[in-house]
Amino acid sequence: MERLAPDDPRSIGGYRLLGRLGAGGMGQVYLARSERGRTVAVKTIQPGLAREPHFRRRFAQEIATARRVGGEWTAPVLDADTEAATPWVATGYIAGPTLHRVVAHDHGPLPGRSLRILADGLVKALRDIHSTGLIHRDLKPSNIMITIEGPRVIDFGIARALDGITSGGLTSTGAVIGSPGFMSPEQVRGLRLGPASDVFSLGSVLAYAATGRLPFGTGDSGGHALMFRIVQEEPDLEGVPEPLRGLIADCLHKEPEQRPTVAELLERTGVNEPGGDEPRGPWLPAEVLAQLGRHAVALLDSEDPDAGERRDGALAAKTTSTAQPTSTARPAAAVHPPTQAAHAAHPPAHAAPPHAHPSAAPAYGWDFPASSAPPATPVAPAVPPPVRVRGLTTALTWMFAGLTVLLTALVLHHAAALGEIPGWDDDGIGLLGRHLADPDAAIHGAESVLGLAVSVVWLVWFRRVRRNAEAIAPGRIRYSGAASVWLWFVPLVNLALPKQIADDIYRVSHPAPRPSLALVNAWWTLLLGYFALSVVSEGNANVVGTRREPGGEAIELAENAVGALAALLALVLIRRISTHQSRWLTGVAR
Template structure:
């Protein structure tokens, strides 16, 4: 997470940007909050892509597809503007690191129990995706986020509808879509894509999570060598815990028709009773990762709104310099105070110790305001004479 830079927008649609989350092939991703206070991730498409009508057509379709996906195991698409000068899409923010970061930097390979629950969560997520008529095609560690409650699948950036009609130019036989190292043989060969493609990718992700290695080798020797091994050779599953080795091996079968279904994978993980309604009933990650997720949650709470911070800073600087005009300084202070208040807050009337029974509605604030009194009120010495005029309170 990084601070917004000078060239970053302050708002996208109705979302107030707070920080940068990262960048990908499609564009920049920002941490933002909605008008109701929900934390979201907003992906802003790169301007050069937005200028291409073919990309816009694909982007429209992908957003429509992703909006059909339900369930607890994915990051929901909340809002989008595919017709804006620079298109964008807002999804629910997943508070946790990616599986790739956890394995490569934060922890290393996960224990067998964690991998079992990971498999169950991903099987649920893929079931929801397939129920919407979509094959994800790009399930990989960087698209799997780990939270305290369980894994979440994100980024439907290159997902395609199963029912895409021929001739649209968006999905064609022979088009290579996916990430080398986490692709199915039929993707490599350019054959027909079915949900079984995602099952193969799931097997590769689980092998990586348990061993820290890609089952068909890294791309350091060249992507074409990896693609050849995926299509022709057996995976390297050495070091894989015995309890999950069989299900991973079955997922990685070359023939799509012989791979297990997602329901079969779910039952074979032994984690059916462990996960429920998108959540793990018990802690499913090692203690060090749970502590890291707690720190991440605290960091998220401490993210400041840069627009409020900027208004307060401007007012402070103006006060320090002095404008020679007290009304101007007061105006700056009022603007800063207004920016710092929540959108639903109302200005509070002054209070001078007058008891509440001697108040009426203030015309500007709509809140009780003291009646004029000839003698300042002292709760210890003053005897209050009831006002014959009944008080008026404005809720």
């Protein structure tokens, strides 16, 4: 990691920058810490690219799809601002060197067991990526981080949804995306790409890790010559140990359909599975493990670049105040002159929001510790860690499905009473009456019991997804966790404020930068319509004294039809929010 340059910002969004990690074709990459102390990697986009509207749209789409990837073998996308003057994206920071550095500089080719575990981890990473409809398109040693627990695949900046690739697989400028030494033949030819392209790149990566050289030679003679050999010549696998050699050779078939699928590779690379004979223990050579330990220590020692200036300023202020008479007031501007000078000379490109407290202690146990420097501002309250909602989501799914069925049955019952369904009795008994003596009372009773259960479970689920949304994007939810429950019971207020919380939760949880609220709006409109028709229906029943009057039947039919649609949309809504949060928080939530 390099120190920040004088023209580098000191913060981006709510992230305090600690140093430079490197630079790529798209922009600069920084090491940073969040308000709660989590260590992240923040990538900014070059100004020239940021000025191109087409690139901004494509970048926003890539970030939205990349947020669906994140798990044990990849670095999750945590935050992004694709509309900022300088667009940026924050990903989970992987503490370790790249595979390229380990092989090319620090250790050399990996031994047999390390290669087997590397292959297994990379295949599982591709499984996670491909399962969301993405392909990486640039799998190479510099995009693979080496950690104590296994490899991690990073940089989905050029990953594309399979159905979003233009014909020919080219960018808008006609340039093929990828790194020449690890491209597939179809990628070189500019053909449409699929998961098999990543499998070919995987074979090249494993061959490099096993031998320290590219399977199709170096690019010293020029990138075009290297790409010609990828398309026309056989790979050089001399020195690759068995059985990995056969696997790599299969991955490097020229024709995509002849390469093994990721599922087939998983059967051949599985290690440390239950019942397996692979010995457990460290998967890396001792020298690499020692390097990882030194890297972790250096990371823990990394602190806010301004922390030393703050301490020096505080010490100077204390010394000066001790030397001055107590009755002499020091100007406020003189307390921290180094910090103020630094900020005046290098104002941050993205100032932290008013609620941000970069020096706050970590809120999550899995985060790296924050700097031990004393905070310059009061510490923000810790955001509670995310929680699982899978069980509640499943329960609500079945409950809303049951409500939809019951309300649909009531619709048919009242339609039959009105004579709208041929073949049914005019009094509405019809088919329902064959099994129920009083179908209207029985279905209403079941609806009431299920509706009460739904109300309780819904509020618990609603508060939990609100808590997860706060963990995903602190400060983006307008009301507290308690308010997300009791606002439903406040007259008039519950016609609007719970909807605002639902809007915030949906926006924060959805992977799209600007998700449409059409689903939330439709559900809320139907819900209010159902409540309004319920009031009218009850009033009509009190006036006419019976629910068998034609006017009462028509109102109840409309009430239950709207209720059935509202329950169905609620089912879709809870599944969508829960799924998005589960994908987003993969690797974060316990």
